[in-house]
Structure formats: C-alpha cells, structure tokens
Amino acid sequence: MPAQSTTHTLLSASVVAEEKRQRHKRFSLLAPGILTIFCIGIMPLSIVLIYSVLEPGDYGGVSWVLSFDAYVQLLFEEDIFDETLTFTTSFLQIFLRSIGLGLFTTIACLLIGFPTAYFIATQPVKRRNVWLFLITIPFWTNLLIRTYAMLLILRDQGVVNLSLIKIGLIDKAIPILYTDFAVGLGLVYAYLPFMVLPIYASLEKLDFRLVEASYDLYATRFKVLKRIIIPLAKPGIAAGCILVLIPSLGAFITPAILGGGKSLMIGNLISLQFGQARNWPFGSAIALVLMVIVMLSLLTYLRSSARKGLTHD
C-alpha cells in the first residue's frame, strides 16, 4: 500500500515541522528569563566553586593557584611558624550556632504557627480573610525595618527593659541585645508568617467530618488533634518547616543587627570574608558548605513528601 505510506510520511513531516515550530516558539519565549537567571544565578555559583579551591589574592580577589586551604581552614588552624595544623572549633561553633538557631526558630514557629493557622482555618470565611491579611502584611514588609523594630524593643533602654524596671521586676536593664536569644527571637519574628501560611493552606481543605467521626468514637480533643488534624496537615507543616529553616540557616540581616559581633551566623561569616578579611576563597568555601546544608534539608523534605505521595508540584 504505497499511497498510505506516502500520506503517512507527509503527515509525519508536517508533525515534525509543527513540533519544530513549537520548539522554536517555546525557546524564544523562555530564553530571556532562563538566560538571565542562568547568567546571574547559576553560573556565578560554579565560579564560587572554582574560587573556593584557589588562594586568596593580596587585596581581595584570588590568585590562580590550586589550594584546598580554604576547606582546611574551616576545621584547622595553621601555626604561623612551623605550619602544623591544630584542630580549632571557632568556625565550627558558628556553624553549630547557625544550625541550632535554625532548628530553634523552626520549632518555635511551629509551636506558635500551627495553632494560629488552625484557629484561622476554623473561622467564618469573612473573618478568616481579615486574619490572613494580618499575617500576610508582615510576610511582605521589609525585613530590615522589622528587625530594626525588634532592636528598638530589645535594647537596654528599650520597651521590654524599661517596663520590667517600671514594674519592679528588675533593678537595671538586663542585656538582651547581642545574645543568641535576641537573634533567635528576631528570626522567629522574621519568619513566623512563612510557617502560618502553608499550614493554613493545608488545614483550609480539612474535612471536618473526620473530626466529627472521631468524636463519635469517643476520642478526646487532644487525641483528635494528634491522630486526625496533625497527620492531615503534614504537607503544610513540612512545607512551613522548610520555608522557615532555609532562610534561618542563611540569615544575615537579623544576626547582623540583633547579634552584633557576638552572635555571628554563617551568613555574617561569609560576608566578613568578602569584606574586612579579604579572603575570597575562604568565603566561597563557607558559602558552598552553607549551600550543601540547605540542599540536604531540601532533599530530606522532598524525599519525605515524595514517600508519602503528598507532593502537589
């Protein structure tokens, strides 16, 4: 049947042409955005990788000599005289503090954010929108200004200390600012809305007939919360936790303002290397380690949500 095969090839030729046209259109529409992000977001990251295995230049920048000093420096201190390496915890401490503060922030945000999201989700629709609006506003307002507001409150002459003195609980101001506690509080303050919104999104769709059914089966309020509501809200809880944990780990503004020089986090350490310390390779190495920590937490999140078959994207 030669005729049929001719139409077949003609058809497939037009399909190929159409496919080619589609690909062309797709490419020209996608290219500007993808290229911009590739050039300014992805390519520089690979340059960071290269810089981390070079030697620092005299006035910032790098000199093109292969060296793994930057990574060795993370854990060991080199003696100036005999070049022996001794184990040092000064940078490790900053990493541990960042991870500790990140976990503290996530847990604190969850403890405040979950009940808030649940309460909002159980309100009548009209009032729900007002509550949501109140949570959304801080989500999109300037983090620097909000952190500055926190500084005003926590200072020695700030509202918290002055009112504690006024009611006679303390005699003189207790230093809150420039402590790990101040940074932790600032991080919770900064990222709390990131926890509430995704949990709300998953609770909004909750089928309350399940709750009713468990009450019919004589479950207590706590048991309903633990066995029905929390398991059903898990995708939202996981998303909220990752949205809080990642920016907390890489926090820069909050520790810079509320931690001063005493409570440094990884972000500040990186910025120091590109500023005063002029050690770009070391800064690049720290940035990469931070990236790895963040990617590991993201992978854990993706795997746990994929295993439960709960991903929507």
Place this chain on the structure above:
Amino acid sequence: MTKTTDLRYQPGFSLITWFCIAFLYAPIAVLVWFSFNQNRSVTVWTEFSLDWYVKAWHNEGIQNAALVSLEVAVIAMILSTIMATMAALVTTRTAPYRGLNLSVAVINQPLMVPEVVTAVATLIFFAIIKQATGVTGIGYLIAAHTAFCIPFAYMPIRARLEDMDLSLEQAGADLYAPPFKVFRRITLPLMMPGILAGAMLAFIVSLDDVIITLFVAGPGETTLPIYILGQIRRGVTPEINAVSTVFLGISVILVTFIFLFGKGKNLGKQ
C-alpha cells in the same frame, strides 16, 4: 458562647493566635509610635510632632537613596515581569515537553539558594566582568535585581494562567483569529490581574532587598534599605523611624492591592 460544643474547637488556640498577632505587630507599633515623638529619644514619649518626617524629607542622603531605589525597582520590575510573563506562557500554555520541569526549576532557582550565597556569587561574577570589560555602573545592580525578581513575578502570573478557562481561547481560535490576535485580545486581558500582582511583588521584593544590594552596589548606588542599615549601625534616631514608617506604609498599600486582586480572582471563580 457555644465554643465548647463546636467540634472544631481546640483549647488555647485562639489565645496563641492573639499572641501571634501581637508579637508580629507590637514592635512595628513601637517603631511607628516613636516616629511621631518630638523628643530625640525613641523610648521616652514627650509630645506629638512631625519634625522627624520634615527632617527626613529634606535629608539629601535619603532623597538620593530613595531615587536610586525607585530607579532600580521600576526597571527590575518591568524587565522581570516581561520575562516572567513569557516564561509562564510557555510553562502553562504549550504541550508538556522534555525539560519543562527543568525550566521551572531554573526559574525558581533564586528562591532555593540562600540570599547571602547568591549575593557573594554575584559579587564575584560581576568583579570578573568589571575587570575584563572595565564597564561599571548601575546596570549590574539592576541586572541582579531583575534575576531574583523573576520567580516572584512568575508565581502569580502562572497561578492566574492555570486558573484561566481555556475554552475562551479555543473559541477565539475556532473563529479564525490568528494566534497572536487570540493572545492580544483574549489571553492577555484575562491574565492582566496576574501580571499586575506579579509586577507589584517584583517591585516590593526589589525595593526591600538588602543583602544582594549590599554586596553588588557600587559607590553612589546606595538604595534606601542600605542607607537605613548604615544609619542603624551608627545609632538609633527617630529619623530612621520616620523613613521606616513611610517605607512600611508603601509596602502595606501594595500588599493590600495584591491581596484584593487575589480575592477578586477567587470571587470570580465561585
């Protein structure tokens, strides 16, 4: 109240919610309150006055910083919104293709990397280009802002496109409208709320940015947040409170608009 018989009720949750709101707003309230203080202090209230606003308005440093911020944010908003709109059209309006997930991942990349890492990466990259070409200027800052604004503009535009009814576009095509006409007369007007919301988000995100700007901005390219950061490091004055209050006001107005657009979309669906 019939709260105890409401099966949705959980004890203490309303209390925590009120605490949450108070916690989120109390520091901001203190900041705004003391911007109206006549005294230099940001803790002891003396008298209502607008002195600090007048002072901030006439401060040349603040004026320049505000102009730089505005210039960068407007250009970054326009560029990122155009690119995001084009990308959103591809990822929602063409047949699934190999590499679709990858393109979406690339677009969202700036959201997944800690900002301080992006900032130093961009710093290094631009330093290399500057050294090679000798070109300097505010273009670098604008390019960096454009890149991280794209995913923020992309999100609402994509959401809008996914919600839109395909049948109108199909009807247009059935009536022999050429593809571009369908786009201009049907798709574009329908996706406008998404584009506007995306543009506003991009504008806010660019206006608010501290970290990337801190690393990338050259001399004379101080944006308002960078100016405020510098002042905070020097000491606390009510003038910062006044500038911050105006800044907060602008963000609140923009967020309100976005929120209303979003609600309008939901209402249209019901």
